[in-house]
Amino acid sequence: MNIQYVQGECFFRRINKLKKQYEYLTEDINTEVIIVGGGVTGAILGYYFTKNNIDAVILEKSRIAHGSTSITTSLLQYELDSKAMELKAYTSIDNVIKSYKLGIKALDEIEEFINEYGNTCEFKKTDSFLYTDKKIEIKEIEQEYKIRYEAGFPVEFIDETNNPFSFDVKAGVLSKGGGAQFDPYKFTHALLDSSCKKGLRVYENSEVTCINYTENEVISETVYGHKVRGKILLVATGYNTELFTKRAFGIKTTAFNIATKPIENLREIYKSVVIRDNEVPYNYFRTTNDNRIIIGGKDINFMPDIFNEKLCEKQYDKLEQRLKNLFPDLNIEIDYRYCGAFASTQDNLGFLGKDPNNKKLWYCLGYGANGILFAILGGIMLSQLYLGTASEDLKLFQVNRFD
Ligand SMILES: Cc1cc2nc3c(=O)[nH]c(=O)nc-3n(C[C@H](O)[C@H](O)[C@H](O)COP(=O)(O)OP(=O)(O)OC[C@H]3O[C@@H](n4cnc5c(N)ncnc54)[C@H](O)[C@@H]3O)c2cc1C
Structure with a gap:
């Protein structure tokens, strides 16, 4: 069966000329x-x-x-899709921590390759931030912070008293050097x-x-x-x-991304951190070297035929709204909208x-x-x-x- 896995104006394909043909x-x-x-x-x-x-x-x-x-958004984080406590039903906390450590090792490997080869792919090491804007979820974020802190990860707990971001954060885990981004x-x-x-x-x-x-x-x-x-x-x-x-293998969904036009007045902090919220399904975003924001999320059950444009448009609109709610003071215009198959696993x-x-x-x-x-x-x-x-x-x- 010839299934369509990718649809829309793929940002990274569009901004890149053909590098080499094999x-x-x-x-x-x-x-x-x-x-x-x-x-x-x-x-x-x-x-x-x-x-x-x-x-x-x-x-x-x-x-x-x-x-x-x-x-791919190419938002790289050592942490997993779910919080450690949510994974307890499928694996042990020790295994989750082991996976986090392996994530850090993989990030270091990429950096090592870049140092050797040269940075031709807009690689940037960043912090990573997991947060909620809902009071009711504060406890679970605190729990995640505690697990990572006790396992020795360099994390900082963020709440309303020390929130460095422009949007509302009730609780968050800021992981120093826990992320990266590049042009895939x-x-x-x-x-x-x-x-x-x-x-x-x-x-x-x-x-x-x-x-x-x-x-x-x-x-x-x-x-x-x-x-x-x-x-x-x-x-x-x-x-x-x-x-x-x-x-x-895995449970298939369709995942959506939108990329903005370059944004003026994008605060410096957003250029050095990759961010994910605590919603189900969660939303995540990163910036690019030319000051765009790429935001992803709003996943839905996998559509073997992702030509259902109406449904896709609805999800893109939701993502755009989410972004505009986060940054009401920025002039946000969307340049690219694209989606594709995604698969996750229980652990x-x-x-x-x-x-x-x-x-x-x-x-x-x-x-x-x-x-x-x-x-x-x-x-x-x-x-x-x-x-x-x-x-x-x-x-x-x-x-x-x-x-
Ligand atoms: C919207 C979205 C956002 C994502 N964001 C992230 C992210 O931020 N970070 C992250 O780590 N991951 C992310 N992912 C997952 C990400 O896409 C994958 O991690 C990564 O791109 C997968 O690369 P791949 O090479 O495995 O697959 P692909 O890029 O799909 O490569 C598989 C290749 O196999 C080829 N192929 C298939 N069958 C045959 C055959 N019979 N013979 C020869 N070739 C064949 C295909 O043509 C294709 O080029 C995201 C996915 C989606 C959909």
Whole structure:
């Protein structure tokens, strides 16, 4: 089934000229690792496997970074979608804290890459802020603050007495250095550029249509009939997994983003923090280098056909209203509106690791709002696993943990 996963005027695609076009596959080739999917996840995997001297090939069915990667807000936070206490039903508080620490590690890894390669993707390390404007929710925010504080995270409790923001905050957790933001399109291309110099091979317009497994290898066939033979196949296809497995991953929704025109008089504080409220579903926002605000949220049940423009318009309007209520003193005009599939999991973590029934089939699926950070962890841990070292932390993300 050909499902539409992205719709609208994708901001990051629009502001970026084509960085580089990769060839399509015109011959049969051999490799060690076949990475299917050329979004940010595929690029991250390509980077870590190549860095570890493992021969890898990326096969992308359309264009690099034109799937979900083109609409991600790229708001990176160490924290998860839900608060620690809400996750208690599905995992332990210790595991939540472990995930927070892994989130910090992933943020550091991105920074390390930027320091090495150069900042070509508007990367900015920021604080992160979780807050409520409702008195009734003060207790739960206090609880979240306490958990993080006691676990040693550099957090500050914010309330009406010390609120540095221009909008109403009844309670909030400000995490120092707990976030980051970048341009996902440029970041993906930076990773590929750096990795291709070290031997990664990337093919665009090369859809994988068929996969066969033999005793010693996996053979993927692309749309024009050319074969790629490898030792393992790594699924980095985001929300499209039907070709590889019948397994159902995550709960799908449709998520919405709008991006404003550059705003005059945007206060400095908003340029160094990524922000999320405590609503269900929550709203989140960040700024860009040219002083726009990108706000996301108002998720609804997944529409396999997201051409229901009327419904989309309604959600975009709600987001616009939310933004205008937050910043009544700013002149806010909307430039871009776009939406796409999103998937979450009960414990807020993605899926990283081998298929339980097929040692040659591996997954790196960054489901949940921290998809990009999970992909970084996947790149690190799956390349180590390929070389024979299984990280304890991989257990948190194992594919069959809900079976
Ligand atoms: C509105 C919205 C906001 C989001 N905000 C954030 C955020 O702030 N932070 C965050 O971390 N995450 C966010 N996400 C999630 C985010 O999109 C993902 O974390 C990330 O972009 C996923 O990248 P990906 O490479 O896994 O998927 P994709 O970018 O979708 O890449 C998968 C690729 O696989 C290709 N493909 C599929 N099937 C085949 C095949 N058979 N053969 C070859 N290629 C194939 C597709 O063409 C596609 O390019 C958001 C998602 C949405 C919808």
